[in-house]
Amino acid sequence: MAENSDRLRLTSVLRGTFLGHPYVVRNLPFVGFLSALGVLAIFWAHQAEQQSRQISKLSAELSEIKSEYLEAKSTLMLLGTESSVRERTQLMGMVPPTKAPERIIQPKDEAE
Template sequence: MNYLNHRNIRALKGILRGSFLGHPTILKNLPFILYLTTLAIIQIWAAHRAESNVRMISKKTIEINELESQYLESKSILMKMEQESSVQMRAKKLGLISLAKAPITIQKPNDD
């Protein structure tokens, strides 16, 4: 039992010191390990970038919805202001009155 503990401790010390890095199998596969590490870093960067794009898109969607509601509100207010009764009421405040009869049309004489 004591032998196993001593052996495990020695293996753990070797791992912590990094002595396994000089092993020929590790050195042979080092380019592949670096390639996998690079791919992992690129994947993490791409995931982070995608999440930030999703957040930006959701903010823009909320902003578009708010602007659309403001547009619809302004449009309805303008439509109410364009109604004949609203125009007459505003004209009355200015001292203008509407005609009871239809306006007279002026026709231009023909130059024949």
């Protein structure tokens, strides 16, 4: 007898006749609500994964830009040293002065 009732349940599921049962019809709004929650959970998980990938990509780009900045900064510091400036000016034909600069003093009565 139990085998017969199991067979009835299986055939009602396969044929879809169980969908007309009042208990199932009464709980359809709740099933729809749970389905909507499931879809929202999947959507937000996808969004979080996408944000995670974007953050990882931007972090890699930021580290690359930082290294470029440090390289440019060290190059500029090297170019600004006195010996480097002296070498570049000598290539242009300029030589450093041999005597110290003179100070120009303006008399106070001419200042006004």
